[in-house]
Amino acid sequence: MILVTGSSGVLGTALTQEIGEHYSDVEAIKSSDVDLRNFDSTLSYFQARRPDIIYHAAARVHGLMGNRMFPNDVYVDNIRINTNVVEAARLSGCQKFIAISTVAAYPDTQKLPIREDFLLEGPPHHSEQAYAHSKRAMLGHLQACQVQYGMNFTYVLLTNLYGLHDRFDEAHGHVIPSLISKFHRAAREGGKVTIWGTGRARRDFLFSSDAASAIRLVGQKASGPINVASGMTVPVSSVVDCLSRISGVSDVAWDDTKPDGQLDRSYDVTRLRELGFHPRVGLEEGLRLTYEWYSRSYPNVRT
Numbered sequence: 340m341i342l343v344t345g346s347s348g349v350l351g352t353a354l355t356q357e358i359g360e361h362y363s364d365v366e367a368i369k370s371s372d373v374d375l376r377n378f379d380s381t382l383s384y385f386q387a388r389r390p391d392i393i394y395h396a397a398a399r400v401h402g403l404m405g406n407r408m409f410p411n412d413v414y415v416d417n418i419r420i421n422t423n424v425v426e427a428a429r430l431s432g433c434q435k436f437i438a439i440s441t442v443a444a445y446p447d448t449q450k451l452p453i454r455e456d457f458l459l460e461g462p463p464h465h466s467e468q469a470y471a472h473s474k475r476a477m478l479g480h481l482q483a484c485q486v487q488y489g490m491n492f493t494y495v496l497l498t499n500l501y502g503l504h505d506r507f508d509e510a511h512g513h514v515i516p517s518l519i520s521k522f523h524r525a526a527r528e529g530g531k532v533t534i535w536g537t538g539r540a541r542r543d544f545l546f547s548s549d550a551a552s553a554i555r556l557v558g559q560k561a562s563g564p565i566n567v568a569s570g571m572t573v574p575v576s577s578v579v580d581c582l583s584r585i586s587g588v589s590d591v592a593w594d595d596t597k598p599d600g601q602l603d604r605s606y607d608v609t610r611l612r613e614l615g616f617h618p619r620v621g622l623e624e625g626l627r628l629t630y631e632w633y634s635r636s637y638p639n640v641r642t
Contacts (some may be wrong), residue, residue, distance in 0.1 A: 340364040342390035344375065344424060345397030349505035349516075349547050350439065350497075350554075354394055357551035366390075370397070376419040378426070385427040393428050394558060395421075396439045400470075400506075400513075408511065410469035417473035425480045429490055436492040437558040438481060440474040442543075442568070442606060443467040444496065452607040455496065455564040466600050478564070493561050495554055498568035498606060501625065502547025503632045506641045514575060515544065515626070519633050520642070522586040531590035532583075535597030538576030543568045543606055546625035549618045553611060560614050569618045570608040575599075581626045 341358055345351040346367035355367040366388060373384040375397055399416040421438075428436050445453050446461030458478075463471035477494075484490040501515035509520050521532045545553075545568060553567045583589055620628070633640060 340366060340388060340390050341392045341394070342385070342388060343367040343394045343396065345369070345395070345439075347504070348396065348400075349502050350500055350550060351396045352504040353502060353547040353551035354396055354554060357548070357555050358394065361555065368397075375423055376416060378423045381423040382427040382430060385431040385433075389431050390428070390433055392435045392437070392558070393424070393433050394437045394439070394554065395424050395428075397424070398439070414469035414473050417470065418476060421473065421477040422480060425477065425484065429484050429488055433490065435558065436481060436484075436490060437554065438477055438492060438494050439554070440477065440494055440496050440564075441467075441470065442496050442498050442566070442604065444471045444474045444478075445604075447601070451603065452570075452605040453566075454607040455566060455610065458496070458564055464601050466598065491562055493557050494564040495557060496564055496566045496568075496606070497550060497554075498543040498545050498566070500545055500547060500550050502550075502629055504547075504641070505629070507633065508642050514542070515578060515629070518578060518582055519626075519630055522582045522588050523630070523633055523637065525588045525590070526586045531592050532579075532588055533592050533594050534575075534579060535594055536575065536599035537593055537595050538574055538579060539602060540599040541572040541574050541603045541605070543570070543572050543604065544578070544622055544625075545569045545618065546620040546628075549620050552619075553616045556614050556616050557611065561610065565610050566606045566608050567611060568606040568608050570606070570612070572603070572605045573622060578622070578626065581623050582630065585623075585627050585630050 343355050346355045347369040359365050375381050447464040481492040505516040507516040507520040509517050525532045
């Protein structure tokens with residue numbers, strides 16, 4: 340059987356649907372099913388099911404401000420989750436482990452576009468250091484399991500993800516869901532949208548259904564670290580322009596007292612392209628789909 344962790348999040352929801360369309364014996368779990376921070380509970384759950392393949396998407400995730408404000412919580416929770424899930428997977432006989440990591444694990448300064456073999460050539464950016472180190476530790480654990488027990492794994496270095504079922508936290512969330520919440524609120528109530536930073540920072544964004552498709556593909560065909568990204572970068576100001584058109588809100592102000600984070604990040608997707616993956620959803624279409632879903636779902640959205 341195939342087990343998907345973190346099934347209630349933006350990636351887990353899309354991944355569960357994607358895997359379910361290609362396999363029959365799939366079980367998806369969320370935090371209310373089992374507390375993955377507790378090893379005994381995790382092991383008991385896994386041993387009762389004996390999954391052959393695990394897609395591990397569960398994590399404690401914040402955006403730029405949340406990572407700055409809660410670094411210890413982010414680190415401890417993710418270390419516990421990842422260690423428990425990997426060890427329970429090994430003890431339950433898992434044959435293939437697909438770990439969802441993050442491009443935040445890459446070093447702060449690297450030649451662009453960033454290749455998979457750059458991963459441990461320096462410290463991560465200070466703004467996401469705790470989250471990045473927790474994900475690097477998971478790679479070390481998986482490599483140890485492979486050496487000692489022969490467990491095969493894929494380590495997905497996932498770019499900036501967005502889409503339906505995200506957490507739309509304006510204060511501590513990721514850039515796109517935070518912006519969607521702000522623009523939707525301004526469309527409902529009036530007023531301007533205030534945006535952190537200058538808009539100059541460039542990012543690679545990938546829609547959730549495309550990410551799920553890519554992750555299923557690399558889980559089938561790849562081992563070790565692999566970048567999962569669109570291969571294209573845009574400035575945050577372009578996202579703002581798109582959401583302004585979609586929402587009809589044009590009154591926008593930039594707060595340059597807030598950080599931009601890293602100014603430029605792009606990723607080498609040669610390995611991913613060689614497997615046959617190309618994104619199907621462009622940025623403006625993905626933003627429109629997400630904004631419209633948010634509008635239909637509001638106020639019953641995660642924040």
